[in-house]
Amino acid sequence: MKNLKDLFEHQLKDLYSAESQLIEALPKMAKTAKDSKLKKAFESHLEETKEHQKRIKEICDELGIKPTGEECKAMKGLIKEAEEFIKEDAEEDVKDAGLVAEAQRVEHYEISGYGTAVRYAKELGHDDIAKKLKKTLDQEYGADQKLNELAEGRLNKEAK
Numbered sequence: 001m002k003n004l005k006d007l008f009e010h011q012l013k014d015l016y017s018a019e020s021q022l023i024e025a026l027p028k029m030a031k032t033a034k035d036s037k038l039k040k041a042f043e044s045h046l047e048e049t050k051e052h053q054k055r056i057k058e059i060c061d062e063l064g065i066k067p068t069g070e071e072c073k074a075m076k077g078l079i080k081e082a083e084e085f086i087k088e089d090a091e092e093d094v095k096d097a098g099l100v101a102e103a104q105r106v107e108h109y110e111i112s113g114y115g116t117a118v119r120y121a122k123e124l125g126h127d128d129i130a131k132k133l134k135k136t137l138d139q140e141y142g143a144d145q146k147l148n149e150l151a152e153g154r155l156n157k158e159a160k
């Protein structure tokens with residue numbers, strides 16, 4: 001990598017891998033969740049995540065690069081942790097609260113990645129691409145906020 005453009009492209013590929021892995025993992029989390037609102041939150045974020053993946057593919061097409069070829073090791077680790085948690089022997093309410101914790105780790109990681117990508121896109125003069133990435137970033141913030149509300153409003157109390 002020689003410059004910010006190369007670094008930007010590397011980050012996009014990393015995000016593409018992260019989103020692709022999450023598309024595989026979210027149905028398992030939705031299936032495990034007992035609370036109907038939590039289940040719905042995972043299902044609706046799955047639909048958003050498919051949009052995110054598509055958006056990165058479109059951006060890569062625009063830039064004339066392939067979105068594939070990188071494996072996001074951090075997302076792989078976060079998902080592995082979530083999958084191990086799913087297998088834990090835990091009370092239903094405790095499991096739901098823990099699923100929120102696992103999912104928020106993922107969201108925070110994505111928020112960090114997209115925040116960087118938006119800044120790089122702007123710096124490189126790709127204003128339309130920056131707007132697309134910002135749209136995803138806002139949806140990641142929204143998903144995180146929804147999880148916060150579920151945890152604070154009910155799930156943590158039920159686990160207690």
Ligand SMILES: [Fe+2]
Pocket residue numbers: 019048049052110136140
């Ligand atoms: Fe996403």
